[in-house]
Amino acid sequence: MLLHLDRTFESADAEAEHRIAELYREFGGPLLRHIRRSTGNDLQWAEDVVQETLVRAWRNSARLQWEPGLIWAWLLTVARRIVIDGRRRRSVRPMEVEAPEIDVLAVPDGAERSLSAIVVADALRSLTEEHREVIEQTYLRDRTISEAAEILGIPPGTVKSRLYYGIRALREVLRDKGVAG
Amino acid sequence: MHEEVAAYVLGVLDEDENEAFERHLDTCTACQAELKRLVEVPDLLDELKHLPSASEDDRSR
Numbered sequence: 001m002l003l004h005l006d007r008t009f010e011s012a013d014a015e016a017e018h019r020i021a022e023l024y025r026e027f028g029g030p031l032l033r034h035i036r037r038s039t040g041n042d043l044q045w046a047e048d049v050v051q052e053t054l055v056r057a058w059r060n061s062a063r064l065q066w067e068p069g070l071i072w073a074w075l076l077t078v079a080r081r082i083v084i085d086g087r088r089r090r091s092v093r094p095m096e097v098e099a100p101e102i103d104v105l106a107v108p109d110g111a112e113r114s115l116s117a118i119v120v121a122d123a124l125r126s127l128t129e130e131h132r133e134v135i136e137q138t139y140l141r142d143r144t145i146s147e148a149a150e151i152l153g154i155p156p157g158t159v160k161s162r163l164y165y166g167i168r169a170l171r172e173v174l175r176d177k178g179v180a181g
Numbered sequence: 182m183h184e185e186v187a188a189y190v191l192g193v194l195d196e197d198e199n200e201a202f203e204r205h206l207d208t209c210t211a212c213q214a215e216l217k218r219l220v221e222v223p224d225l226l227d228e229l230k231h232l233p234s235a236s237e238d239d240r241s242r
């Protein structure tokens with residue numbers, strides 16, 4: 001992984017390189033294990049995401065003074081965004097062609113669903129239509145708030161607000177089902 | 182601004198909104214606590230995404 005750093009930071013001073021190498025030692029392993037799942041086990045892609053995440057962490061190093069739980073939540077969120085951006089770029093579907101409105105909750109023929117996938121799908125179905133809809137039209141389809149707002153014909157602020165209450169409600173249901181802490 | 186924490190944790194804010202929210206996060210302890218509570222939700226939602234994996238190769242026809 002450090003080979004990538006040499007390329008990225010040819011002009012950066014040794015101090016910065018040293019600091020980023022430290023971040024790798026502290027967070028690189030756990031981040032890589034976490035990210036691999038969302039890159040479909042694409043190890044090269046996952047390593048690139050870890051690298052970009054830690055470079056951003058270094059650029060915002062004041063946040064590394066936070067308590068460990070908050071640092072971890074922040075790093076995971078930074079990494080998730082990088083994965084989503086990458087998936088949008090890699091998407092083989094042309095963005096301007098609207099995909100058929102497949103039911104993201106439907107189980108594809110012949111596909112095996114893990115137990116937690118079934119629990120999460122049930123939890124999502126238990127939400128109100130308004131809450132479920134914004135979660136489906138944003139995160140589950142890799143769309144931004146603005147894109148979802150346009151598709152749903154509601155203001156972006158409404159999408160954000162419904163997402164807030166919807167995600168909080170979803171977490172409560174998942175906690176009751178014992179899959180969230 | 183507080184309500185954007187959900188869109189932030191899901192990674193669905195536009196780039197400038199994302200940066201603005203992170204600056205808010207720097208000083209808002211309520212959103213910091215909420216971020217920690219919500220951070221596992223997108224991981225659980227990933228169970229529903231049809232992520233590319235070896236086991237799903239046979240889905241293309």
Ligand SMILES: [Zn+2]
Nearest residue numbers: 183209211212
């Ligand atoms: Zn706040």
